[in-house]
Amino acid sequence: xTKIRILFISLLxxxxxxxxxxxxCGYGKFNTRHFPILEYGSAAQIWGGIQNxxxxxxFRNRQDILCYNGNEWKKINVDKEQTxxxxxxxxxxxxxxxxxxxxxxxxxxxxxxxxxxxDYSKKGEYSYFPLKIESEKTGFGKVWNIFEINNGEILxxxxxxxxxxxxxxxxxxxxxxEFKKFQCKTACKLxxxxxxxxxxxxxxxxxxYKYLYIDILTGKAKKILPQNPENVILKNIRGSFDxxxxxxxxxxxxxxxxxxxxxxxxxxxxxxxxxxxxxxNFEPNSIRREDKYIYYCTENGGLIISDxxxxxxxTFDFNDGLDNIYVRDFILDDDKNLWLCLDDGIQFVETSSPxxxxxxxxxxxxxxxxxxxxxxxxxxxLNTDIFIYKKVGFHTRKNMLVYFLEKQD
Numbered sequence: 001x002t003k004i005r006i007l008f009i010s011l012l013x014x015x016x017x018x019x020x021x022x023x024x025c026g027y028g029k030f031n032t033r034h035f036p037i038l039e040y041g042s043a044a045q046i047w048g049g050i051q052n053x054x055x056x057x058x059f060r061n062r063q064d065i066l067c068y069n070g071n072e073w074k075k076i077n078v079d080k081e082q083t084x085x086x087x088x089x090x091x092x093x094x095x096x097x098x099x100x101x102x103x104x105x106x107x108x109x110x111x112x113x114x115x116x117x118x119d120y121s122k123k124g125e126y127s128y129f130p131l132k133i134e135s136e137k138t139g140f141g142k143v144w145n146i147f148e149i150n151n152g153e154i155l156x157x158x159x160x161x162x163x164x165x166x167x168x169x170x171x172x173x174x175x176x177x178e179f180k181k182f183q184c185k186t187a188c189k190l191x192x193x194x195x196x197x198x199x200x201x202x203x204x205x206x207x208x209y210k211y212l213y214i215d216i217l218t219g220k221a222k223k224i225l226p227q228n229p230e231n232v233i234l235k236n237i238r239g240s241f242d243x244x245x246x247x248x249x250x251x252x253x254x255x256x257x258x259x260x261x262x263x264x265x266x267x268x269x270x271x272x273x274x275x276x277x278x279x280x281n282f283e284p285n286s287i288r289r290e291d292k293y294i295y296y297c298t299e300n301g302g303l304i305i306s307d308x309x310x311x312x313x314x315t316f317d318f319n320d321g322l323d324n325i326y327v328r329d330f331i332l333d334d335d336k337n338l339w340l341c342l343d344d345g346i347q348f349v350e351t352s353s354p355x356x357x358x359x360x361x362x363x364x365x366x367x368x369x370x371x372x373x374x375x376x377x378x379x380x381x382l383n384t385d386i387f388i389y390k391k392v393g394f395h396t397r398k399n400m401l402v403y404f405l406e407k408q409d
Contacts, residue, residue: 021352022336024293024305024314027378028356034323035346040066040073046341048329050099052107052118055334056126059346060096065109065118065128076118079127087133090114100146100154108154108165110143115156115163132156132163132170145187147194150219157196159183164219175212176223182210186237190247192216192261195224197234209233215264222265234268239287241294243308250287254280276310285328297327303340316340322347358387 023030037044042064049059058076059066065076078088091114098110107118109128116130134140141159149155154165155173160183162173182198196212211234213224236252240259247259248271256276260267276294279287283299293313296304302317302325316338317325326343333339340347358364358380370381380387 022291022332023351023354023356025356026314028358029320030356031350031353032321033348034321035068035073035348036323037345040068040346042066042075044344046328046343046346047096048099049331049339049341049346050101050107051331051333052101053105057331057333057339058099058107058118059339059341060099060109062095063093065096067126076126076128079121079125079129081122083130087130090135091128091130091133095142097142097144098146100148102148102154103152108146108156110146110156110158112142113139115143115146115158131165141183144185147187147189147216149194149214149216153219155194155214157184157187159185173221175221178223179210179212182208184212186234188237188240188249190240190259190261190266191242191245193264193266195234195237195240195249195259195266197237199235207235209235211268213264213266218264220264224266224268238284241287241289243289248276250279250284252284254282254284276306278304278306278310278312285326290332295330295332297329297340299326301325303327303330303338316349320349 040059043061046059046061049057051057055070057068057070059068067074067076078091080088083091091111094114095112096109097112100108100110102108109116109118113136114130114133116128116132118126119129121127140161140163143156143158145157147155147157149164152166156163156165162175162184164171164173179198182200184196184198187194187196193216194214196214198210198212200206200208202208211224212221214221234249234251234257238250238252240247240249242248247261248256249259249268250256256271256279258269258271260269279296282296282301282304285297285299287294287296289295292308294306294308294310296306298304302315302320302322304312305314305316306312316322316327322340322342324342324344327340328343329341331339331341335352337352338347338349340349364380364382364387366383366385368380368382372379372381
């Protein structure tokens with residue numbers, strides 16, 4: 001028992017040395033829990049999530065807004081008093097495509113052919129209040145993105161239209177005439193504006209692409225062109241992040257581009273091939289910056305976290321107990337825990353804990369006699385052999401001589 005205790009104390013100290021908030025220790029496993037369909041009672045694929053100002057966790061899928069208060073799950077229903085029965089029926093099971101928290105602390109919701117916000121009803125129930133509803137035949141499609149512009153205006157970016165909401169009024173946002181026959185597929189936030197990607201409905205090889213830049217302060221829109229149109233084409237934006245004031249956008253192809261903003265416009269240009277080169281090794285779902293880290297959600301590699309220089313700090317995949325590694329999005333909650341939106345449920349990872357553990361499944365197969373470190377890597381002297389945690393996200397047990405010979409090369 002004493003020997004096991006030594007292991008846990010050592011990893012505890014390492015975690016505190018790394019961070020006093022979120023623990024991204026590169027070795028060891030965190031406490032984790034998977035929430036399957038049976039627990040939250042809705043469709044398996046979780047497309048995204050957000051935490052509101054009451055610390056409720058909200059998740060979205062193709063039919064429901066799910067709410068978890070830390071103890072139980074519930075579905076957020078449409079407000080019945082201000083919504084007709086016909087609209088309730090049309091809205092209640094529509095695809096939930098986006099969440100956004102405005103400066104008013106209200107959670108805004110984008111859905112298929114409707115959008116609105118979450119608030120408490122007259123009966124005290126946390127409910128969905130639609131602001132605009134269209135039929136499937138004449139609708140504006142999915143609202144993939146929501147932003148805030150121009151002194152508190154909420155901008156809803158739908159496939160077939162842009163809409164603003166302010167002072168209880170919904171207005172159509174005007175776009176250049178040449179964009180009318182295009183659909184907005186994806187968008188992202190930059191430092192001073194928003195970049196919207198439009199494309200025609202055609203076979204992939206025949207599609208045309210256009211890009212619209214909206215100045216956040218003025219609310220005015222302007223068409224922009226890539227610096228090298230033949231080489232730089234954003235086909236489906238997966239997210240954006242900034243480093244030292246320069247913004248970068250990730251495309252569905254795994255390519256990163258740089259955005260330079262000036263004079264209420266922006267220029268799209270290429271980046272060096274070695275810039276965050278690891279992103280091309282995975283199929284991208286989303287990317288964004290949280291504090292001093294870049295969080296990269298992938299279809300085939302779980303969640304990958306890097307520093308601002310592109311060095312991988314931590315990965316979360318099957319080795320960490322994930323039910324599957326198709327990660328669409330994540331929530332970093334108030335306590336700095338991770339909630340991963342998976343292709344099959346929701347995964348909680350207790351990264352607020354300073355404790356990360358190594359157990360039998362990770363290769364600790366006999367009593368621990370001693371612990372040391374080499375270049376920050378834990379070396380565990382077991383009763384039968386030596387355990388070496390080789391690199392971020394993976395571990396191996398090998399002969400000490402082989403290890404040090406590799407270090408000399």
